[in-house]
Amino acid sequence: MGCAASLPDRNSGTLSGLNSSENAVPSDAKNLRVKLVLLGDSGVGKSCIVLRFVRGQFDATSKVTVGASFLSQTIALQDSTTVKFEIWDTAGQERYSALAPLYYRGAGVAVIVYDITSPESFKKAQYWVKELQKHGSPDIVMALVGNKADLHEKREVATEDGMELAEKNGMFFIETSAKTADNINQLFEEIGKRLPRPPSS
Amino acid sequence: MTSSSPSSSDTEFADPDTISEPLQSQLESMNLSGGVTNGSLREEPPSPTSSGYDGGGASEDEIREASVDADTASQHEAAWLPGKRHVHEDDASISWRKRKKHFFILSNSGKPIYSRYGDEHKLAGFSATLQAIISFVENGGDRVNLVKAGIHQVVFLVKGPIYLVCISCTDETYDFLRGQLDLLYGQMILILTKSIDRCFEKNAKFDMTPLLGGTDAVFSSLVHSFSWNPATFLHAYTCLPLQYALRQAAGTILQDICASGVLFSLLMCRHKVISLAGAQKASLHPDDLLLFSNFVMSSESFRTSESFSPICLPRYNPQAFLHAYVHFFDDDTYVMLLTTRSDAFYHLKDCRIRIEAVLLKSNILGMVQRSIAEGGMRVEDLPIDRRQKPSSTNNQGQDTAVGTGGPFGLWHFIYRSIYLDQYVSSEFSPPVTSHRQQKSLYRAYQKLYASMHEKGLGPHKTQYRRDENYTLLCWVTPDFELYAAFDPLADKAMAIKMCNQVCQRVKDVENEVFLQGASPFSW
Numbered sequence: 108m109g110c111a112a113s114l115p116d117r118n119s120g121t122l123s124g125l126n127s128s129e130n131a132v133p134s135d136a137k138n139l140r141v142k143l144v145l146l147g148d149s150g151v152g153k154s155c156i157v158l159r160f161v162r163g164q165f166d167a168t169s170k171v172t173v174g175a176s177f178l179s180q181t182i183a184l185q186d187s188t189t190v191k192f193e194i195w196d197t198a199g200q201e202r203y204s205a206l207a208p209l210y211y212r213g214a215g216v217a218v219i220v221y222d223i224t225s226p227e228s229f230k231k232a233q234y235w236v237k238e239l240q241k242h243g244s245p246d247i248v249m250a251l252v253g254n255k256a257d258l259h260e261k262r263e264v265a266t267e268d269g270m271e272l273a274e275k276n277g278m279f280f281i282e283t284s285a286k287t288a289d290n291i292n293q294l295f296e297e298i299g300k301r302l303p304r305p306p307s308s
Numbered sequence: 309m310t311s312s313s314p315s316s317s318d319t320e321f322a323d324p325d326t327i328s329e330p331l332q333s334q335l336e337s338m339n340l341s342g343g344v345t346n347g348s349l350r351e352e353p354p355s356p357t358s359s360g361y362d363g364g365g366a367s368e369d370e371i372r373e374a375s376v377d378a379d380t381a382s383q384h385e386a387a388w389l390p391g392k393r394h395v396h397e398d399d400a401s402i403s404w405r406k407r408k409k410h411f412f413i414l415s416n417s418g419k420p421i422y423s424r425y426g427d428e429h430k431l432a433g434f435s436a437t438l439q440a441i442i443s444f445v446e447n448g449g450d451r452v453n454l455v456k457a458g459i460h461q462v463v464f465l466v467k468g469p470i471y472l473v474c475i476s477c478t479d480e481t482y483d484f485l486r487g488q489l490d491l492l493y494g495q496m497i498l499i500l501t502k503s504i505d506r507c508f509e510k511n512a513k514f515d516m517t518p519l520l521g522g523t524d525a526v527f528s529s530l531v532h533s534f535s536w537n538p539a540t541f542l543h544a545y546t547c548l549p550l551q552y553a554l555r556q557a558a559g560t561i562l563q564d565i566c567a568s569g570v571l572f573s574l575l576m577c578r579h580k581v582i583s584l585a586g587a588q589k590a591s592l593h594p595d596d597l598l599l600f601s602n603f604v605m606s607s608e609s610f611r612t613s614e615s616f617s618p619i620c621l622p623r624y625n626p627q628a629f630l631h632a633y634v635h636f637f638d639d640d641t642y643v644m645l646l647t648t649r650s651d652a653f654y655h656l657k658d659c660r661i662r663i664e665a666v667l668l669k670s671n672i673l674g675m676v677q678r679s680i681a682e683g684g685m686r687v688e689d690l691p692i693d694r695r696q697k698p699s700s701t702n703n704q705g706q707d708t709a710v711g712t713g714g715p716f717g718l719w720h721f722i723y724r725s726i727y728l729d730q731y732v733s734s735e736f737s738p739p740v741t742s743h744r745q746q747k748s749l750y751r752a753y754q755k756l757y758a759s760m761h762e763k764g765l766g767p768h769k770t771q772y773r774r775d776e777n778y779t780l781l782c783w784v785t786p787d788f789e790l791y792a793a794f795d796p797l798a799d800k801a802m803a804i805k806m807c808n809q810v811c812q813r814v815k816d817v818e819n820e821v822f823l824q825g826a827s828p829f830s831w
Contacts, residue, residue, distance in 0.1 A: 125616075125653045149521060158612065170608040171522035174617020174632070177653070198617075202500060202519045206618060209650055 125195070125209060134305055139190045141302055144211045146239075147220035148231035149199030152254040155285035156220065157196045160295055165286055172198040175210055182295060190299040192216075208242060216248045216298055221269075223253045223282065224261040229268065236276050248301050249278040252294060257284040398430035410475040411492060411531055414439060415508060421470070421516045422496075424531055428517055438473050442466065454482050465489040469508035470496070480751060481758045484541055488534050491595065494622040495530050498599050499523055502626040529606035530599070535747040537579065537598070541754050544724050544731045545594045548580040549684050552819040554672050558583040559823070561666040565645070565659045571630065572646040575663070576601055577676050582641070583823055593623035594729050600632075604644060610634045614660070616653045621646075635660050637667065641676050683735045685821065687714025687721065690809055715809075716802040717795030719778070720749060723814045724789045725822060732814060732821045740793075749778070753791050756782045760789070772800065781807055 125142075134140045145153040154172050158164050161180040175198060181191040195210040197203065211217055217239050221232040232251065239249060251273040253264060266282060273280035279297055283290040397404035404426050412431075413422040418439030420428040428435075442464055445452040455462040463485040465472040472489040496504075500519055507514045534540050547555075562573040562585035572592055574584040579601050586592055600619065604610050618629040633645040633656035643663055645656045667673050719740050724731035736746055760768050760782055771782040779794040781803055790811060794803050814821065 125651055154609065154612070168608075170612065171525075172609045172615075173603075173607045174615055176609060176613045176615045177657075178613045196613075200521045202521070203618075 125213070136304055136306075137188055139188060139299070139302055139304075141190060141192060141215040142195070142213060143192045143216040143218060143298070144195045144197060144207075144214040145218045145220060146197055146207060146211065146235045147199055147252075148222070148225070148228040149201075151199065151220045151222040151225070151228045152285050153199065153220050154196050156218075156252070156254060156283060156291060156294075157194055159285045159288055159291045161194070163288075165288070167286070171200070172196060174198055174203060174206070180295075182292075182299060184296065184299050188299070188304075190295075190302065192295065207238070211239060211243055211247075213244065214247060215244075215302065216250070217243060218250045218252055218294070218298070219278075220252045220254050221264065222255050223264045223269075224255055224258050226263050229264045229272075233272060236272065236278070240276065246303060248298060248303075249276065250294065250298055251276075251278045251280045253280075253282040254285060256282040256289060257287050394425045395427055397426040399426070399434040401426070408476065409478050409531075410473075411489070411527075412438060412471075412473040412475075413492065413496065414471050414473070415512075415514065415516060416443070416469045416471060417508075417512045417514075419513065419515055422492075422520065422527055424528065439471060442471055453486075461485065463489060465493065467493050468502075468505045469512075470504075478751070481755060483758050484754050487541060488531075491530060491534075491540060491599065492527065494595060494599050495527060495602065496520070497622040497626050498596075498603055498620050499526070501620040501629055502622075525606045525608075526603050530602050533579075533598075533602060535750065536743070538722055538731060538733055538750065538753070539579070539594065539598045541750075541757060542722070542724055542731050543594050544729050545597050546580055546731050546733065547821060547823050548577045548582050548676060549679050549682075549817075549820050550582060550672075550675060552824075554670055554675055555583050555823060557666060557670045558663075558672055559585060561663050565662065568655070568659070569649075569652075570645050570647050570656065570659060572644075573659070573663075574644045574646075575641070576604075576644065577641050577680065579605060581823060582672070582676065590624075592621070596621040596623045600644065604634055604642065610642070611636050611639075614657065616656070618650075619646075633657065633660065637664065637673055638677075640680060641667075641673055685732060685734045685813070685817070687718045687734050687737055690714050690718065690806070690813055714806070716806050717779070717798035718803070718806045718810075719793045719795065721790065721792040721807075721810050722753065723810065724791075726787055726789065728822055728824075730822050749793055752778055752780060752793070756780050756791060760784055772803075779803060783807055 145157065147153055149171070150169065154170065154176065155165060157176075157178055158166070161178045176196040178194045178196065179192060180194065181189055183189050195214070197207060197210050217235075219232050219235045219239075221228040236249070236251070239247065243249075251269060253266070253269045269282065270280050272278075279301060281290050281294050281297065283294055285291060394403065394407075399405070407425050409424070411422070411424040412420070412435065414420050414435040416439065418432075418436035420431050420435040422428060423431050441455075442452055446466075451466065452464050454464070459477045459479075461474075461476050461482065463474045463476070463482060465486060470493065472493055474485045474489055476485055504516065504519070507516070539545055558575050562575060562583055565573045566585045566587045570587065571590055572584065572586045574597070575582040579598075581597070584592070584597075600621065603619065609615065614633070614635040617632050617634070619632045620626065620629050624630075628648075630646045630648060631650050631652060633647075633653065634642060636642040643660055645659055647656065649655075714734075714737070720734050720736060722731055722733040740746060740749055756771065756773070760771060768782075769784055771780075773780050774796060776796060779796055779798045779800075781790075781792045781794065783790045788811070790807055792803070792807050792810060794806070818824070
């Protein structure tokens with residue numbers, strides 16, 4: 108994180124993060140609204156997961172995310188609750204890692220993604236788990252996602268390793284494929300179920 | 309705007325005879341002579357590796373250019389393919405050695421940071437050699453700016469711990485190659501800020517390549533623009549032609565938004581400005597605009613969804629990041645909002661919604677698409693003044709037959725308004741149609757520009773030169789600069805008349821082709 112010091116938000120304790128609470132409809136028991144941040148090494152497929160979830164699309168040509176992209180999607184759960192996800196898809200590039208607090212501060216959900224064919228990206232996922240435990244909000248819902256599950260013949264990170272990391276840190280674990288859409292909706296539904304419900308009046 | 313001179317005679321060329329015609333020798337003598345080092349390397353071949361650097365006559369980028377030649381003029385800027393090509397090459401490859409124009413960025417310890425062709429990591433030895441040349445001269449208390457070796461020029465630029473080098477046999481002038489290195493450096497600063505210098509203070513062997521991960525397309529797009537975008541040498545920007553009232557409507561909402569605490573708001577169509585506004589006393593340099601729009605246009609992810617990203621404007625403040633909100637309304641039209649506040653995303657998103665409402669209400673997006681389809685000014689549309697018959701027997705030029713450009717052999721022009729920091733250029737018309745021909749014309753303009761702005765010898769007011777490819781006319785006043793290219797057989801008196809007509813025509817349509825009044829550059 109060579110140029111971390113140059114980023115204006117580092118060490119600034121007053122930073123409020125990116126929260127839209129002032130001007131938006133607040134969550135109620137039946138209509139939840141939650142800020143979700145995706146973190147992980149570059150090239151693990153964060154944007155692909157989001158685009159599969161939000162638009163049902165998959166584009167194999169790699170488009171490097173710059174800074175962070177913002178998308179939102181609403182889903183209905185079986186108990187007829189709706190959940191509106193406000194998704195921050197962050198860039199995995201090293202130069203942006205100092206900026207991550209801006210996106211995960213105030214987030215209700217953090218999805219940490221790695222690529223099952225890349226042990227390096229799994230290491231990076233462990234880094235993000237630690238980082239969030241130190242600096243994320245205490246009641247944050249965390250999910251660990253092993254993406255590119257369709258490339259099982261190239262697998263280098265065992266499912267058990269992912270499960271173990273998730274269990275140790277109280278995270279929800281799933282392996283997905285943005286390419287085949289496997290487990291993408293399940294990921295977000297499962298997150299929706301785990302969200303703390305505001306007390307109903 | 310530019311026509312502050314009260315007398316109409318000011319906008320007429322003087323009698324043709326007073327134009328300084330034989331400037332060729334002057335031009336040649338000034339080419340590349342400026343800024344050459346006094347050090348011992350002046351005439352020495354660079355011999356960067358043991359086997360030297362092969363001159364070769366191969367095309368700069370044969371595969372791309374071959375396919376581009378068939379393209380029409382209006383598509384010339386779309387011809388660029390994202391990403392780096394020829395990554396498999398290194399300095400041992402013959403193909404790599406034959407490339408006409410190389411760009412390198414390296415650190416002062418010789419570590420490669422960027423190379424236009426080939427894999428940076430494989431070029432470590434080559435980078436170390438470049439670094440050795442620079443530090444050898446620096447150790448002697450001097451600075452190496454240019455090394456000439458046969459048809460090659462090696463141009464050096466030192467920016468603190470960052471070294472930039474261009475090796476070229478494209479016959480461009482030293483000043484322009486250096487200007488291109490400056491822009492390349494600016495593009496890097498836009499991504500990382502100048503505080504990157506501190507990383508080298510802490511650790512001289514710092515490897516910067518991971519910090520630039522995923523930005524190959526940004527740099528290769530910039531390098532490509534050196535051959536098609538006049539903004540890279542005019543240091544001015546250009547607007548999309550649009551009805552005055554529509555541009556005003558867009559400008560008004562952008563100004564409102566700047567009044568709400570946004571530093572700069574820009575509405576763009578590809579690399580052209582639709583309108584822009586800045587907070588009070590904030591001024592945006594045309595080079596920053598060029599680098600920022602290049603960054604956005606070459607990064608595909610901006611098109612997928614709205615984005616919020618730190619960027620630095622090197623001319624505005626090279627030390628600090630700003631935060632940029634970018635949103636594409638369609639494939640071509642996008643808004644860029646800049647702020648100093650890292651938590652302003654939702655405010656900027658609201659601003660974008662307000663802008664979008666205005667665009668929809670005035671159907672600006674539809675009119676933008678129409679303007680793209682219609683194109684800009686055309687030399688064929690210039691009126692022919694029938695009272696002015698050429699006295700010579702050269703009748704070829706006065707007919708406006710299809711395929712021979714505009715009246716009297718006018719092929720192309722660029723008009724730059726000094727006061728507005730903007731330029732307008734004509735669309736390319738036959739016979740200047742292929743990317744290769746356009747590139748060659750731009751290079752001819754660059755030489756003309758260089759000779760008009762040469763320190764010590766200039767400033768010149770007019771220049772007329774003819775070679776086997778073009779007749780070029782340049783006219784510089786305190787208000788504007790005009791660069792015009794004619795058929796090499798064009799009649800000189802008629803060419804001068806045409807230049808006057810071009811200026812008149814630009815004045816007639818200035819409200820459509822320029823952004824008036826709101827320019828923050830003049831504050």
